[in-house]
Amino acid sequence: MTADAFSALLRQHRSIRCFQDRGIDPALVDRVLVQALQGSSSSGNLNLVSVIKTSDAARKQHLCTLHFDQPMVLQAPLVLTFCADSHRTRQWLAQRDARLGFADFISWHVAGYDAIILAQTTALALESHGLGICYMGTTLHAMQAIADFLDCPDHCLPVTSMVVGWPAESPPSRDRLPGAAWIHNERYQRPTPADIDAHFGEREERGRERYLALGPEMAARWAEHGIRSLAQFYTSKIKYDPDQFARDSAALEDLLRARGFGG
CATH class of the missing domain: 3.40.109.10 (NADH Oxidase)
Known part of the structure; x- marks a missing residue:
């Protein structure tokens, strides 16, 4: 090829x-x-x-x-x-x-x-x-x-x-973060607030439109949970809930030990 x-x-x-x-x-x-x-x-x-x-x-x-x-x-x-x-x-x-x-x-x-x-x-x-x-x-x-x-x-x-x-x-193709957001020269370059706005702004709007286009049920759930942005959606109870991730992470740690990967 x-x-x-x-x-x-x-x-x-x-x-x-x-x-x-x-x-x-x-x-x-x-x-x-x-x-x-x-x-x-x-x-x-x-x-x-x-x-x-x-x-x-x-x-x-x-x-x-x-x-x-x-x-x-x-x-x-x-x-x-x-x-x-x-x-x-x-x-x-x-x-x-x-x-x-x-x-x-x-x-x-x-x-x-x-x-x-x-x-x-x-x-x-x-x-x-x-x-x-x-x-x-x-x-x-x-x-x-x-x-x-x-x-x-x-x-x-x-x-x-x-x-x-x-x-x-x-x-359609999903948008990805631009190279400027994640490609670093020599050492890690910490993003400024302006960098975050520039790198996430367009994809935030596209992502929000994509999820809300799934139908009125999704829009209703956003309203129910007070979600006003894609960022809030991603760590809400209906997406990647940090509380659930914490519970699943603890269970994963226990499983790794139980199945022989604990040292």
Whole structure:
């Protein structure tokens, strides 16, 4: 792929939530996954990752429940769950009479970051074949239930998930922060109030319009919660509630320790 073709692929990215009633060749999925791992960086070349494919309708129905009843889980022919996995490596160490390791918080980060790197490479590879994907952040909030449902052993936990299928929609491109907001030279440049206004102003208005365009129910919820801006919406009870995040974060910390990543 040429640099221009790759740039075009990046520009074409969309989060797809509506899919055609059309299956995906399992051989294509496996080939993409193998190539994605080969094309992804891996700390120490340990490959501390696993990917669990779910295409069975009944199992997708249960995954849909665990992912907060997002309908795209049912509509997409495939769900990929990317796991941080040192279980397999620890078994290899044990069978070779090596010191056991990779059962600590740093190993969780290493495996988790490897899983995210693989997920993004996989996303690009799938999109290059014309498939559509959408990540599901709900994985972190239902990690234990998803891990149990997928029979993940100790030292193996889901990090992120994505639905995959042939797109049945072509949503507009989402705006991103301009480079001036997040690209730093030599050291971190703290934004001034004027910088925040300049960098967030236009996307705030676009985001507000996008959410309120979802229908009168959303507008009513904004009014109910006294939400006057996109920023207020993002940390409201109906979006990324800091109180709920605090509870889920505590549960996640307990789960990491219980599943062998606590040190």
